[in-house]
Amino acid sequence: MDKAARFRYVASAFGQPPEPPGGDRPQSRRKNERAREGPFPLVLFYNYPPKLRAAHHMTSAASTSSRRKCVALISGGLDSMLAAKVMLEQGIHVEGINFYTGFCVEGHTHAIRRTARARPKRNNALWVAEQLGIKLHIIDVIEEYKDVVINPKHGYGAHLNPCLDCKSFMVRKAREWMEANGFDFIVTGEVIGQRPMSQRRDTMPVVARESGAFDRLLRPLCARLLPPTLPEREGWVDREKLYDFSGRSRKPQMALAARYGLTDYAQPAGGCCFLTDEQYSNKLADLWRARGEKRYELEDILLLKVGRHLRPRPHFKLIVARDDGENNFLLGFRHRYTHLMATSHPGPLALIDGQASAEDLELAARLTARFGKGREAERVTVAVTERGGSTRTLHVAPLRADEVPNDWYL
Amino acid sequence: MNRHVLDARYLLCPLPVIRVQNAVARLAPGDILEVRATDPGALHDIPAWCRVHGHAVLSALETEGEMRVTLKVGAP
Numbered sequence: 218m219d220k221a222a223r224f225r226y227v228a229s230a231f232g233q234p235p236e237p238p239g240g241d242r243p244q245s246r247r248k249n250e251r252a253r254e255g256p257f258p259l260v261l262f263y264n265y266p267p268k269l270r271a272a273h274h275m276t277s278a279a280s281t282s283s284r285r286k287c288v289a290l291i292s293g294g295l296d297s298m299l300a301a302k303v304m305l306e307q308g309i310h311v312e313g314i315n316f317y318t319g320f321c322v323e324g325h326t327h328a329i330r331r332t333a334r335a336r337p338k339r340n341n342a343l344w345v346a347e348q349l350g351i352k353l354h355i356i357d358v359i360e361e362y363k364d365v366v367i368n369p370k371h372g373y374g375a376h377l378n379p380c381l382d383c384k385s386f387m388v389r390k391a392r393e394w395m396e397a398n399g400f401d402f403i404v405t406g407e408v409i410g411q412r413p414m415s416q417r418r419d420t421m422p423v424v425a426r427e428s429g430a431f432d433r434l435l436r437p438l439c440a441r442l443l444p445p446t447l448p449e450r451e452g453w454v455d456r457e458k459l460y461d462f463s464g465r466s467r468k469p470q471m472a473l474a475a476r477y478g479l480t481d482y483a484q485p486a487g488g489c490c491f492l493t494d495e496q497y498s499n500k501l502a503d504l505w506r507a508r509g510e511k512r513y514e515l516e517d518i519l520l521l522k523v524g525r526h527l528r529p530r531p532h533f534k535l536i537v538a539r540d541d542g543e544n545n546f547l548l549g550f551r552h553r554y555t556h557l558m559a560t561s562h563p564g565p566l567a568l569i570d571g572q573a574s575a576e577d578l579e580l581a582a583r584l585t586a587r588f589g590k591g592r593e594a595e596r597v598t599v600a601v602t603e604r605g606g607s608t609r610t611l612h613v614a615p616l617r618a619d620e621v622p623n624d625w626y627l
Numbered sequence: 628m629n630r631h632v633l634d635a636r637y638l639l640c641p642l643p644v645i646r647v648q649n650a651v652a653r654l655a656p657g658d659i660l661e662v663r664a665t666d667p668g669a670l671h672d673i674p675a676w677c678r679v680h681g682h683a684v685l686s687a688l689e690t691e692g693e694m695r696v697t698l699k700v701g702a703p
Binding site: 315317321339340342343344346347350351352353354355356357519522545546549550 | 636637639640641642644645648665668671672675676678679680692
């Protein structure tokens with residue numbers, strides 16, 4: 218391969234529209250060219266910043282054992298499970314990595330609610346790791362992830378989901394973990410065309426480039442539609458045993474799962490992130506509006522997942538538990554919020570987020586009474602406890618349903 | 628062998644698991660870690676994490692709304 222051809226090859230791999238799989242050259246000729254390039258094609262370094270070149274050498278040196286090691290991003294869904302399984306089938310040592318952003322959808326987040334307690338409470342990523350017999354490293358990225366949510370370089374999707382920035386961020390974190398732990402490459406369950414923002418043919422090279430993973434990022438489920446990556450060119454994995462899935466259909470993945478004997482797997486309808494949920498995004502946007510800036514803490518985004526959220530006035534909102542499970546959960550936060558609870562009738566705990574005047578507290582008490590068993594009573598006694606711990610009681614008339622405007626509900 | 632207690636109450640999973648993972652990384656094989664949590668998922672997730680990483684779960688039970696998991700750190 219001459220120098221110009223090598224540059225074309227790099228451009229294809231890292232940003233330009235890729236060549237069709239295998240190009241237009243006969244298979245035997247491609248193999249001969251690869252053999253002449255040696256075990257580690259120099260061409261890769263043309264696009265590598267000096268820092269990454271050093272990292273590349275470091276990981277290569279660290280990977281001198283015969284069994285190659287990959288770190289697989291495990292979301293808990295079917296695609297990443299299959300991608301890891303494909304690598305295991307090729308004799309690669311696989312360990313999983315899962316990032317906790319604070320926005321992750323987990324079965325037992327919903328299981329706080331009494332009505333959802335019959336559902337499985339498992340963490341799907343851990344469950345996948347167990348099924349595959351691999352280790353799983355769960356990494357807390359809550360603080361670093363804030364910048365992804367607040368300032369996404371590539372913007373938001375349909376709601377407040379910064380999917381492309383998120384994918385680049387996670388692959389970058391996986392690349393850092395790979396380098397720190399002497400692994401050789403990264404695997405994801407991405408499929409071309411599966412997601413409208415982060416899993417498109419034109420955005421996949423963006424993720425490879427912006428994460429710094431470059432051609433150490435392998436997508437086994439659609440690899441044959443993409444230029445060969447380092448693990449394929451080096452023969453660590455057999456490209457012929459990778460897949461060419463594309464589009465939104467799940468049938469190829471389900472067929473592959475059946476071939477592997479995998480029958481139980483999670484298929485979250487809206488992905489694994491609350492930011493793809495319209496109602497959740499509305500609540501987060503409301504939080505930012507109320508604070509006058511795009512800022513959040515973990516506690517804020519956890520509370521957005523729990524209870525009814527009503528904003529009767531711009532300067533405060535009420536978080537009202539919907540059942541015993543949410544009551545118990547919100548009890549854990551009561552010392553940090555002014556909170557209300559009916560004492561004359563059974564009813565929910567409600568937290569106040571913001572500054573409430575005496576008049577606001579009366580309105581909050583009437584709202585709290587509205588959601589308890591005393592909603593039809595003439596008067597309900599509500600205990601109001603300030604953040605400092607002092608408690609007083611209010612005797613209020615519960616608000617009627619028609620006194621609660623729809624636009625109070627977030 | 629030392630005994631340690633980790634308070635992971637009022638955290639939603641997987642945070643209790645992450646706290647356990649970080650705590651175990653600082654412990655020696657044979658050490659005992661007792662975890663307190665309020666998320667019911669901890670009763671499933673902490674033992675699952677222990678199984679994939681080779682640590683022994685000595686007990687996992689719910690008492691008055693609180694989950695308690697006791698584990699013994701395995702060899703690295």
